[in-house]
Amino acid sequence: MKTIKENVEIILPENGLEQKFKLAGQENRKLIIKLGFDPTAPDLHLGHAVVLKKLKTFQDLGHRIVIVIGNFTARIGDPTGKNKSRPPLSREAIMLNAQTYVNQLSKILDINRCEITYNAEWLEKLNLSDTILLLSKITVAQIMHRTDFSKRFQQNLPIAMHELIYPVLQGLDSVKIQADIEMGGTDQLFNCTMGRQLQEAEGFPPQVVMCMPLLKGLDGKEKMSKSLNNIIGLTDEPNEIFGKMMSVPDEVIPEYLELVTDFDQTTRQHWMEKLNNGENPMILKKIIAGNVIRQYHTEQDAINAAQYFAQQFQSRSFQEKNFTVVSIAELIRDHDQLNLLDLCAFLRKDESRSALKRLIDSGGVAVNDHKMTDSYGLLKISGPVRIRMGKRGYFEVTPF
């Protein structure tokens, strides 16, 4: 439960998760976790990943992930044409977006164990009587409490009548798939509570709403959003990710460390303490960048990107050799102050520390092509570092 609740910003109702788990246990079934998806914007970014990684936690526990693709409303869009982010889409465009979306989901979730549903399946069948019955279960005040509606209403900005309907339809999705939990960013809190109300009105137990914090974008101010052009996309190239990550303002480092890396808690704490103790923010950003690339590409991609960045922006060159890549994230976590002997011992677990000390003393170890003879000399490793140990030991160590 601690892992599940980690980083979650809102759980509604507060003790709802515990009750759902208890119920699932009693009924000997898995929970249904809903994620709604608007097929107008298929490009996923690190902001989405915050939610998806939480879904992955549920999936790893064996629960059912049900993705609801809003193909019905996407087809209609905003008929007034005023809401540019909701143009009516053709069936083909929607299916293409949905496929792109599903492909990107597979970067985080086991997509073969996700259930993909399309809400036109039930919304297409609603006639006017059904719609009126549905709407009768919600009051105008409940809908108008949605922050952006009440703001626009107070400011006399037009709200077209059909806009009030969409959140209710999203709520109906929860009824249809019998969601136990709906996941989303905090901006989805309101829409998710519609599901609760309609489920209750239909006599079903209401879903628990779990909202993840909204990740700040590269500008460090607004939430990460494609329309604000401040995203790191899950399909961005490694070099692009690295460069973008190096550009974020220092203030968001703690948030990114927490929400975008997949370091365990102890490692995150370690780096937070380092940062608080005056560590160079550039080092933290490199570590986060490398970790993100490792998640969505490979460890080798992360190293290459770090090298590329260094070449491009730090004018350093590396010797061409055949290095074995080793992540020393755990080592760094466990050693507040890391010396050369510790590192060598980690890389060559088959050798004794005394043998390794002799190797260092004799000048057989080089770091980034510089000979180092002090076994207890402290190391600070913030990006890929190359270690040569004797004649055959070529390692590239990374902190991510």
Place this chain on the structure above:
Amino acid sequence: MKTIKENVEIILPENGLEQKFKLAGQENRKLIIKLGFDPTAPDLHLGHAVVLKKLKTFQDLGHRIVIVIGNFTARIGDPTGKNKSRPPLSREAIMLNAQTYVNQLSKILDINRCEITYNAEWLEKLNLSDTILLLSKITVAQIMHRTDFSKRFQQNLPIAMHELIYPVLQGLDSVKIQADIEMGGTDQLFNCTMGRQLQEAEGFPPQVVMCMPLLKGLDGKEKMSKSLNNIIGLTDEPNEIFGKMMSVPDEVIPEYLELVTDFDQTTRQHWMEKLNNGENPMILKKIIAGNVIRQYHTEQDAINAAQYFAQQFQSRSFQEKNFTVVSIAELIRDHDQLNLLDLCAFLRKDESRSALKRLIDSGGVAVNDHKMTDSYGLLKISGPVRIRMGKRGYFEVTPF
């Protein structure tokens, strides 16, 4: 145009009627006048008659009266059950109500020349996409401007979402029947303007809205309404109408004279002047009561009701004879001070005034069984009065 505009409280837009008539003239067609009817309340009363009589004026000019029976929304009613005046009705109940309504309409309109439509015909066919498209043409602010919605919203009283839809559906009715003019009481102003907006959104010329004043009920305070139990129904028995009319507060006499009688303008003015000059209000009420009964029943019914009222409440008895009933409304109108000779001359147009004067002088004329010998004695006739002239002249004169 003067007759059409008489007593109308609101015409929207101000010069709209003139334009519609001009247009109809140019296109050589008749106007379509819409009246919507909610089949939850089939009992028509004098308040409805105010609107229906205006429709009759249009009908007499040859225009098309289209009655829209809201059988679709009546079937759904208020699914929340909170609005008691909107229970969901069965198809049978709705058709029965509609038939009752149409029967009552025929008391005022030539029902064979009215076109009766049922809005389920088009509303039943709307699916969710159609509904969303329809609603996109109206803003929330437009709907919330309806007085009772904005009041309830400000007072935090619940408004169910589907309630916002009903006015829009009523507006769609106007689109479907291509109404030129929609008639209603002033309480229908808002709903009628929905029709204008939707017609414009669909590219049709918007209808003109004509609102008649709301007649005050028998209490003289609230508008006449069945739920307030303050109505005179079009199908009330003559004695009931007479008794109810005598019970209204004096303040509403001018309003009733104007809106419920079918006296011409000169006659109404005559009685208004009388009233302003200190005439006994009871007399005015008797005249209005008799006129109403004459409209919805027969002149004989009006006389009988007046007699019945007098017997019951004024303990006067009348002699049983075979009297010819004659309305002297015009005579009263034309004579500010009416004397016996005038009356006799009106009743016996075949006789000369001098012959009639001799008859009076000789004691040959009795009024309500009292011999009267003064030809120039002034008469005040506020209810049925019996005149005996000679041996064969038996008249019952009425002022309505």
